[in-house]
Amino acid sequence: MEKRDVAILGVGQTKFGHHPDKTLVDLFAEAFYEAYNESNIELKDIEAIYYGNFVGEMTDGSANLSGFIADEIGLKGIPARRYEAACASSSVAFREAYLAVAYGIHDCVAVGGSERLYNAGTAIGTRALATAVDGLHEMSAGLTFPGVFALATRLYSKKYEIPLEKLREMMAMVSVKNHKYGALNPKAQFHNKFGDLRVEDVLNSKVICSPLTLFDCCPMTDGGSAVIIATADFAEEVIDNPVYILGTGQSGAGGLFRQKEDIIRAIPRKKASEMAFKEANLTPKDVDFVEIHDCFTIAEIIATEAMGFFEYGKGANAVVDGITSIDGDLPVNPDGGLIGKGHPVGATGTSQIYSVVKQLRGEFKYNPVKSAEVGMTDTLGGDFGTLVNIILGIHRRG
Amino acid sequence: MYAITFKEFYDSLLEGKLIGMRCLDCGAYTCPPKAVCDECGSKNLEKTLMSGRGRITTFTTTYIAPMGYDKEVPYTVAMVELEEGPWIVGRLEIENADEIGQELLGEEVEVFGKEFPTEMFYPDKKRRVVPIFRLLRKF
Secondary structure (H helix, E strand, O other): OOOOOEEEEEEEEOOOEOOOOOOHHHHHHHHHHHHHHOOOOOHHHOOOEEEEOOOHHHHHOOOOHHHHHHHHOOOOOOOEEEEOEOEOHHHHHHHHHHHHHHOOOOOEEEEEEEEEOOOOOHHHHHHHHHOOOOOOOOHHHOOOHHHHHHHHHHHHHHHOOOOHHHHHHHHHHHHHHHHHHHHHOOOOOOOOOOOOOOHHHHHHOOEEEOOEEHHHEOOOOEEEEEEEEEEHHHHHHHOOOOEEEEEEEEEEOOOHHHHHHHHHOOHHHHHHHHHHHHHHOOOHHHOOEEEOOOOEHHHHHHHHHHOOOOOOOOHHHHHHOOOOOOOOOOOEOOOOHHHHHOOOHHHHHHHHHHHHHHHHOOOOOOOOOOOOOEEEEEEEEOOOOEEEEEEEEOOOOO | OOOOOHHHHHHHHHOOOOEEEEEOOOOOEEOOOOOOOOOOOOOOEEEEEOOOEEEEEEEEEEOOOOOOOHHHOOEEEEEEEEOOOOEEEEEEOOOOHHHHHHHHOOOEEEEEEEEEOOOOOOOOOOOEEEEEEEEOOOO
16 A cells, blocks of 8 residues: 655644643644644644543543544544543554554544643542553552652662662753753743752652652643644645654553563663654664653653663763753753653643644744754653654655 | 453462462463463463562652552552562562662562552452562561
C-alpha cells in the first residue's frame, strides 16, 4: 500500500494550570479552535477526531468523551474515538491519526487531548495517576508515580556508580533548567514562576517519595491541546508553513517488576525511538531539539539515553555540561517540559507536538532553538507501559 | 488457563509461602503469576514453591500517598530480586530506610504476606495482600 506524506496544519494549546470553570470538553474545544483557526480549512474538511484522555472517569465522572467533543465543536456524527494510554494518551491518538492519513483512511483529521488533574486535588490525582501501574501486584504495596521514579533513581545511582547525593544534584539541574524555560512560556503552569530556582531549592523541598522531592516532580495540571493533520499535498495547498511528520514509533512493556533492571534503560523507549528514526530515515544526530517526558527529573535523564542521544549512564553528565540547555548541542524541553509547563496527562503528547511545531515555524519566541529543522517528541505512558516517539521536520521525508 | 491464579498466589503468601511458576520449556521462573512464562512466552508451566528469599534492588519511602493509602504513610516500597530470578514489588518492614539509604541495596530479605484493608479501586474487593520484605540482618 502506498504511504502518503502527512503534515500538520495547525496547533493549539490552552494555558496549563488550574481550570475550575472548564470541563474536559471545553478544554479540548478551546485548543481545537486555536489549531483550526490557523489551519485555513473548513470545518467540514475534518473527517475524524482522535482524542486522548487518561482518567476522565475519576476526575470528572466522565467517560465516552469523544462523541461529546465532536458534537461540541460542530462536527456532529463524524467518527470520533478516545485513546487511553496514561500519559501517552494523545501521543498514541496522534500516531493512530497519522497512520490513518498516511494509509488513506482519512485525508484530514483533528487530534488532541484534555485532562483535569489539578482540579481533582492531590489525593484523587495521585490515585488516578497510580492507575497506570500494575493495578494488582504494584498497587497492593501503594506504589505511586513519584515512587516509580524514586525506585529508578536508586537503581541508576547504584548501576552507574554515581553517589546518590551527587546524582540528586545532577537531577536538580534538570528541574532548574526546565523551570527556567517553563517560566518563559506564557502557556506554562509556572509562567513567571520558579525561573530563578536553585539546585539547593530542589534538594531542600519537601520529600514526596525519597529521594525525590517536590521540585523533582511535575505538577498536577488541567489543560487541553489539539493538532490538525492532513496529507502533505493538501497541507501545501492551504498553508505556507506545513510541518511534516517524518517518523513515529510506539512500544510498551508490562509492570516494573517484569522489566527488572531495564527500567533505567527504558527498553520500550529504545524500540519506539528506533522505529521513528528508521521511518524518518534519520539518526539521533539529525535531531535539533526534543520535547521529552520529564515527569520527574530522573525521567528526562533516562529518556535522553534510551533515545540514543547519550550513552547509558551519561545522561546526567549531559545536563551538568549544558548539552541539554537551550544553547547546547541538544536542547531538551525548551518549552519547560512537564516540570515547568505542567502535565495535563491526556493533553501532554499533543502539547509537545504544539511546542515542536511552534519552534520549527520560528514562532516560539520566548525560548527559541536556533535554526531548528528537525524536532522530536517523547511521551511515556505509565511505568514504560506505553512509549511513543514522533519526529517532525520542516522538509518532507528524504 | 492459569497455572496459578492471583487468589491462590495471595492466599499462599498469607500462609508464608511464596509460589510461582516454573517453565517446563526454558526452566525460567515467573512470579507473580501471569498467563505465560515471562522469559519465553510458553504456556507449559508448573506451579512451584519459591524459596521466598531475595535481595533488595531498590526502594523508596512514600510520604504523599494516594487516596485509600493515606493512613499508611510513611511506607517503604521496595523491589526484590528473588533467588530464582524474578523481581517482585512489596513493602520493606523497616522504619528508617531513608537513614540507612543505598546501603540497603543488595540486602537479603525473606517474603511473607500481610493483609490490609482494600480500597475503592483495588481489583480485589475483599482484601489487599501486600508482600512484606523482612531483612535477614539487623540494622
